[in-house]
Amino acid sequence: GDSVTQMEGPVTLSEEAFLTINCTYTATGYPSLFWYVQYPGEGLQLLLKATKADDKGSNKGFEATYRKETTSFHLEKGSVQVSDSAVYFCALDNDYKLSFGAGTTVTVRA
């Protein structure tokens, strides 16, 4: 079945550092890929998405490129802020339902 694997956390960074969260997937067909973010005590919010190979999703300084050859969708941000502290989930959509990774907790220190 479809599955998503993302790097385990927690990840702790200093403000203005570079952030990368790795995500790889296994799926049949041509899934759409998403990154969701969960701030403390809240539900998940869509951060960005890509619907086909080589698409780049971007939002709030975050970027991720849909790489079919490596089945990856790594999340990056060049300069993180304290407000980026959250749990990040990679997800794929290949049917009526989305499959999520386990989540990566990111803490940014001032």
Place this chain on the structure above:
Amino acid sequence: SQTIHQWPATLVQPVGSPLSLECTVEGTSNPNLYWYRQAAGRGLQLLFYSVGIGQISSEVPQNLSASRPQDRQFILSSKKLLLSDSGFYLCAWRDRGRNSPLHFGNGTRLTVT
């Protein structure tokens, strides 16, 4: 604009008691509806999804059940809670169409004691 309401926000229930969590969506019609559970350190687990009134698909065998009595209402239930049912439950909706994103409620923190 579309909104999703999920309640209660927190719930403490004894083992063996029943459960009913409710979720409603406003501002859209014929949405796909979902219940997820988020256990600590284990990510999101899809429990149920529904593509229409009375249509429920179960993803994993659980001590839980779901119902969709109305187009924009999704209910998660249990007749007898287990300790292992503790977790953070999230309701979500999306428009029909494979590339449409999920929109989540704020979740219910359930503690079974």
